[in-house]
Each structure stands twice: as structure tokens, then as C-alpha cells.
Amino acid sequence: MSQLFIPPNYKPILTVKETEQAIIRIKEFFQLALSTELNLTRVTAPLFVPRGKGINDDLNGIERPVHFPVKDMNEQELEIVHSLAKWKRLKVAELQLASGFGIYTDMNAIRADEELDNIHSLYVDQWDWELAMEETSRNLAFLKTVVERIYGTLKRTEFFIYDNYPQIAPVLPENITFIHAEDLYREYPDLSPKARETAAAEKYGAIFIIGIGYPLPDGTLHDGRAPDYDDWITDTGNGYHGLNGDLVVWNNILGQAFELSSMGIRVSPQTLKEQLEYRGCPERASLYFHKKLLDGKLKQTVGGGIGQSRLCMFFLRKAHIGETQVSVWPDSMKEECEKTGIPLL
Numbered sequence: 355m356s357q358l359f360i361p362p363n364y365k366p367i368l369t370v371k372e373t374e375q376a377i378i379r380i381k382e383f384f385q386l387a388l389s390t391e392l393n394l395t396r397v398t399a400p401l402f403v404p405r406g407k408g409i410n411d412d413l414n415g416i417e418r419p420v421h422f423p424v425k426d427m428n429e430q431e432l433e434i435v436h437s438l439a440k441w442k443r444l445k446v447a448e449l450q451l452a453s454g455f456g457i458y459t460d461m462n463a464i465r466a467d468e469e470l471d472n473i474h475s476l477y478v479d480q481w482d483w484e485l486a487m488e489e490t491s492r493n494l495a496f497l498k499t500v501v502e503r504i505y506g507t508l509k510r511t512e513f514f515i516y517d518n519y520p521q522i523a524p525v526l527p528e529n530i531t532f533i534h535a536e537d538l539y540r541e542y543p544d545l546s547p548k549a550r551e552t553a554a555a556e557k558y559g560a561i562f563i564i565g566i567g568y569p570l571p572d573g574t575l576h577d578g579r580a581p582d583y584d585d586w587i588t589d590t591g592n593g594y595h596g597l598n599g600d601l602v603v604w605n606n607i608l609g610q611a612f613e614l615s616s617m618g619i620r621v622s623p624q625t626l627k628e629q630l631e632y633r634g635c636p637e638r639a640s641l642y643f644h645k646k647l648l649d650g651k652l653k654q655t656v657g658g659g660i661g662q663s664r665l666c667m668f669f670l671r672k673a674h675i676g677e678t679q680v681s682v683w684p685d686s687m688k689e690e691c692e693k694t695g696i697p698l699l
Contacts, residue, residue: 357471358687360694361607364673367521370697376519377666377678383514384665385481387507389458392500394483397445399459402432408641409444411437411580420464434464437659439583440643442484443620447652456485461659470683472608472674473664477681484657492619492654494564494590497597498532500656501562504601504615505530508665515669522671525606527559534594535565535576547576551611555604565596566616581629582644584618588625607673614665617658623648674698 368376388394403409405421410433421433435441438461445457461482468474487496512524533554535547542550554561567579567586577600579586584598598618605612621629626647630636638644646652663679672678674691676698683691683698691698 357469358690359472359608359673360690360696361609361673364607365695366673366677366697367671368519370699372519373670373672373677374699376515376670379518380511380515380666380669381662384507384511385458387510388481388483388504388660391503391507392456392458392483392485393454394456394458394485397449397457397459399438399461399482400435400441401462402434403441405431405433406641408582408638408643409440410435411439411583418467420466435461436463436465437461437478437480438482439580439657439659442482442657443583443652443655444643444646446484446486446655447646451486451653453486453488453653456483456655456657458483460662470687473612473667475663475675475679475681477679479662479679480659481662482657482659484655486653487619487656489622489654492585492588492597492622494597497564497599497619497656498562501532501599501601501617502530504617504660505560505562508614511665512669522669525559526603530560530562530601531558532562532564533558535563535568535596535599536570536594538563538576539570539572547574548611550576551602551613555602555611558604560601560603562599562601564599565590565594566599568595581621581633581635582626582638583620585621585625585629586618587629587632603668605668607671612664612668613661614668615658615660617656619656620654621647622654623650 419433421431423429423431459482461480463478465478509526512526515522516524538550542553566577586596586598588597600613601615602611602613630638663675666678667675674696680699
């Protein structure tokens with residue numbers, strides 16, 4: 355069910371016209387900074403992919419992709435992407451990129467099963483990126499280095515906004531704090547996973563939660579992850595698992611944790627087998643993407659997605675993602691936003 359939170363005494367800092375101009379500035383600045391920081395070249399990306407080949411992102415494994423038959427292709431079924439997690443790895447292999455170089459693209463998706471609220475929309479826009487890496491770098495130290503470089507790009511973007519709009523003061527801490535999902539569970543055992551994120555984000559300002567997808571000590575998951583792109587099963591020692599995570603900041607406008615990015619070192623052929631078995635879907639090994647990976651035809655990569663509308667929402671101190679993107683909302687939500695001064699685009 356859709357939900358709406360109205361921050362007390364909320365008033366947008368920028369007008370709608372100023373906001374539209376600021377969105378352009380943020381997107382132009384951030385993508386150039388990101389591509390320079392990680393040696394990424396821009397590529398074009400698909401809006402839909404063939405159904406049944408294992409190329410689309412399965413997210414948590416329960417979301418239904420929007421699909422349709424194509425008249426001029428003997429009614430072949432295509433589906434709107436959820437994200438490009440696996441497609442990007444195919445593209446890196448196609449381009450034969452050397453380690454240390456990668457790609458980024460504008461990803462646009464429709465997630466029909468999304469529960470709509472201040473930060474979730476039917477329409478998803480993000481920068482999807484993928485970086486070729488050495489097999490020997492499949493460790494937490496390398497992942498943390500990539501996270502820190504992306505966080506540095508966020509910090510530079512925040513200063514860029516402040517330089518152009520002095521009324522929007524920087525709030526991100528100097529450094530990002532790394533926390534394992536298992537540690538969050540132990541520190542806040544009586545809270546839900548999302549409440550744990552909020553407690554930690556408020557405490558530290560910016561966190562990267564490591565190991566999302568592997569069961570916690572009580573058998574639950576901090577959050578779901580499909581078994582065929584991020585590596586969440588690798589044992590990293592001392593009871594910890596996973597080479598992936600979420601970058602989360604404290605959103606003072608909404609008073610909650612605010613995820614900006616999800617990323618991870620991608621599965622190797624061995625960890626793909628293990629994760630497919632663990633989730634009870636070994637039959638996926640015969641799909642197009644999975645077979646290419648298991649046959650050793652895909653380079654080891656690290657990659658993720660960074661929400662464009664969410665990034666703009668955070669940097670411009672907006673209360674609703676509909677203030678930084680155009681989407682469709684329930685009539686009741688639109689009416690309440692209009693009544694309380696939240697201008698949906």
C-alpha cells in the first residue's frame with residue numbers, strides 16, 4: 355500500500371523552475387565526476403531485453419517485470435528492465451575492457467510492484483556502472499576502495515550544489531562508515547532491518563552496509579538479493595559473508611535512512627553455482643547469461659547503480675521523489691502533496 359510522510363513545516367528550498375535547473379546541473383556534474391573517478395566510458399543501454407534468458411535483474415526475486423509480445427518478431431516476449439546488473443557484465447566482455455576500466459549508462463526502468471511512498475516510484479532512473487577488475491581483487495579491501503571513491507564523488511557534488519545554492523549547506527560527514535549487516539543485527543537485535551539502517555545512518559551520517567543477501571544469525575535477511583549478480587556468499591572471515599552492500603545516508607528531511615546506491619563485486623563462476631544452489635534455483639545455470647559466466651566468457655567485474663532522482667532529492671533537500679522526477683501517483687497522494695505544499699513534477 356502506498357504511504358506518504360509529510361515532514362513538519364516542510365517548505366521546498368528551491369522553486370520548481372530552480373529545481374529543474376538544479377537537476378540538470380547535478381546530473382551533468384556527477385556523471386562526469388563519476389566517470390573520471392572510476393575510468394568509465396558512457397554506453398547506450400536497452401529499455402527492454404528478451405524474456406527467459408536470465409539477462410534482466412531479478413531484484414529480490416519476487417518483483418514482476420513488465421513484459422509484452424512483439425508483433426514483428428513472431429510474438430516474442432520482451433520485458434522492461436528492472437536494472438542492468440547482468441547486461442552490463444555482458445557489455446564489458448563485448449568491449450573487451452582491461453581491468454581498471456569500465457562503463458556507465460543511464461538506466462530507466464519500470465517497477466510495477468513497487469510500494470509507492472516518499473522515496474519509491476514506479477519509474478526508476480539510475481546511473482548503472484560496471485568496472486572490470488582482477489580476479490585477485492575479489493576481497494573487501496578492494497570493495498571498500500571503490501566505495502570510498504564513489505563517496506568522494508558524492509562529497510564533491512554536494513559542495514558543487516552548495517557553491518551554486520548557498521542556502522543548501524553540506525551535511526555529509528567527511529568519511530563513510532563501513533558496517534556489516536551482521537553487526538547491525540547484533541547491535542540492534544530488536545529492530546527491523548530498515549530501523550537498524552535508520553539508527554546507524556543517524557549515528558554516523560553515511561554508512562555502507564556490507565553483506566546483503568546472506569542470512570543473518572536468526573536466519574532472516576537484512577534485505578533480499580538475487581543469486582546471480584552480487585557475491586553475497588563469500589566467507590570473508592570472522593563470521594562475515596559477502597562482497598556487496600548498500601550506500602546509505604541520513605536524510606534529515608525525512609528523518610530516516612536513505613539508500614543512494616547498491617553495489618558489489620560480482621559472482622565468480624564458483625560463487626554463482628553456490629548461490630543458485632543456496633536459493634534453490636540451480637536450473638538457472640542453463641540460461642544465456644549464466645552459461646556464459648560458467649563457461650568463463652565473462653570478465654570479473656564490480657558494479658552497481660546510483661539513483662539519479664534519489665541523488666537529486668537528497669542534495670536538493672526534497673521531501674518526495676516526485677519533486678525530482680515525473681511519475682504517476684495515487685490520487686490521494688497527489689491531493690495530500692498539493693495540500694501540504696509538496697510540488698510533484
